Amino acid sequence: MEVCEHAVVHGSAAVAAAIDLYTRCSLRLLPRADDEAGAAVLELDLRDHGLTFSWPCARLHEALLTEEVAGAQEARPCSPDRMASIARLLEEHEIPEAKIWLSAGLSAFLFLYTSILGSDLPMGSGLGSSAAFCVSMSGALLTAAGMVAAVGGISSKGTGWELVGKDDLELVNQWAFQGEKIIHGKPSGIDNTVSTFGSTIKFKKGELTNLKSRNPIKMLITDTRVGRNTKALVAGVSERASRHSDAMASVFHAVNSISEEVSSLVELAANDEIAITSKEEKLAELMEMNQGLLQCMGVSHSSIETVLRTTLKFNLVSKLTGAGGGGCVLTLIPTLLSNLVLEKVIAELESQSFRCFIVEVGGQGFQVCQGGCSCFNGDVV
Numbered sequence: 001m002e003v004c005e006h007a008v009v010h011g012s013a014a015v016a017a018a019i020d021l022y023t024r025c026s027l028r029l030l031p032r033a034d035d036e037a038g039a040a041v042l043e044l045d046l047r048d049h050g051l052t053f054s055w056p057c058a059r060l061h062e063a064l065l066t067e068e069v070a071g072a073q074e075a076r077p078c079s080p081d082r083m084a085s086i087a088r089l090l091e092e093h094e095i096p097e098a099k100i101w102l103s104a105g106l107s108a109f110l111f112l113y114t115s116i117l118g119s120d121l122p123m124g125s126g127l128g129s130s131a132a133f134c135v136s137m138s139g140a141l142l143t144a145a146g147m148v149a150a151v152g153g154i155s156s157k158g159t160g161w162e163l164v165g166k167d168d169l170e171l172v173n174q175w176a177f178q179g180e181k182i183i184h185g186k187p188s189g190i191d192n193t194v195s196t197f198g199s200t201i202k203f204k205k206g207e208l209t210n211l212k213s214r215n216p217i218k219m220l221i222t223d224t225r226v227g228r229n230t231k232a233l234v235a236g237v238s239e240r241a242s243r244h245s246d247a248m249a250s251v252f253h254a255v256n257s258i259s260e261e262v263s264s265l266v267e268l269a270a271n272d273e274i275a276i277t278s279k280e281e282k283l284a285e286l287m288e289m290n291q292g293l294l295q296c297m298g299v300s301h302s303s304i305e306t307v308l309r310t311t312l313k314f315n316l317v318s319k320l321t322g323a324g325g326g327g328c329v330l331t332l333i334p335t336l337l338s339n340l341v342l343e344k345v346i347a348e349l350e351s352q353s354f355r356c357f358i359v360e361v362g363g364q365g366f367q368v369c370q371g372g373c374s375c376f377n378g379d380v381v
């Protein structure tokens with residue numbers, strides 16, 4: 001969940017929280033002998049989409065491992081030459097036209113794979129999904145490269161899932177950011193950061209502040225099912241900012257103030273210095289103001305406005321989340337809201353072909369499950 005997105009790309013503070021929805025990535029490494037036989041293949045199985053992509057390791061080596069490989073200890077950006085080689089590799093695949101948007105995710109995967117593990121073959125292998133994808137992928141690859149390790153500790157996800165130390169999380173986050181750059185163009189880093197570290201954070205110009213939080217807030221997420229692309233929406237906001245620089249500077253300034261207020265509110269509530277109902281009223285007002293400013297930035301959409309109108313009929317406040325332009329909308333579920341009303345709201349939204357689900361904010365970040373060689377991380381909205 002994010003409050004005050006977009007302005008964060010332009011240096012304003014924003015507040016984000018992980019939710020209890022996860023992107024899982026399983027990594028299976030084939031024995032070295034297969035690679036020596038020259039038959040090794042890198043296979044990416046995108047289960048949600050029912051698609052499998054594969055590349056002969058020798059082909060990857062020839063196309064992407066010609067540069068000096070500096071090692072994975074430090075994340076580095078994807079050079080234009082490397083990006084062009086990745087694009088050529090992808091052209092060899094016939095990605096169905098209806099799923100062409102997947103090519104950004106595939107590019108990020110090939111970049112992360114060849115940067116983190118690729119030099120050491122053998123191998124197998126609008127809710128912040130791009131960041132969750134990059135975090136789980138970077139984390140799995142860094143774990144396989146022996147650069148990130150579980151430190152034990154209890155994960156809420158159940159048996160087998162283990163936590164990772166702060167320095168290792170930092171490395172996962174840095175690589176995931178480089179992957180996000182391929183998908184987003186100009187990401188602020190907020191999505192990969194909250195996806196890696198979990199919980200609720202304030203984020204400004206690359207700096208993260210962890211917010212203590214108690215009594216997690218519940219949100220209704222409505223997926224409008226309208227497809228959109230974060231890269232294009234972020235570019236649209238930048239263009240508007242250059243056309244109306246003074247007005248947009250004021251908008252970004254207002255967003256910054258809202259984020260600061262939300263952060264104080266979360267901390268006051270954690271210290272029991274404010275009643276829950278009063279915190280929820282203030283949060284609802286700030287969300288409403290944030291949505292108005294996002295409309296000023298030009299990232300709302302008729303489907304989003306329909307969700308806003310529908311929830312307002314029940315006195316509930318909503319705002320778009322992520323980059324907007326369609327995608328998902330967040331609605332605050334006050335503690336005192338009856339289940340009956342909540343069911344009515346959901347029924348009305350779903351009758352308009354939207355899809356609803358309820359989440360608790362403040363999920364966990366990146367974790368490792370060694371038994372199944374899988375990694376996963378908290379998704380972000």
Ligand SMILES: Nc1ncnc2c1ncn2[C@@H]1O[C@H](COP(=O)(O)OP(=O)(O)OP(=O)(O)O)[C@@H](O)[C@H]1O
Nearest residue numbers: 101102104105126127128129130133229230322323
């Ligand atoms: N599980 C996944 N498998 C493969 N590719 C993925 C996956 N998740 C995300 N992607 C890639 O990320 C792209 C979506 O990124 P985009 O930033 O536009 O949306 P988002 O991250 O869900 O929303 P937002 O950035 O607004 O929070 C997809 O088109 C695809 O290329």
Ligand SMILES: C[C@@](O)(CCO)CC(=O)[O-]
Nearest residue numbers: 005006187188189322323
């Ligand atoms: C729209 C944006 O603020 C969030 C996308 O989830 C972009 C970013 O911060 O990178």
Ligand SMILES: [Mg+2]
Nearest residue numbers: 128130131230
């Ligand atoms: Mg994204």
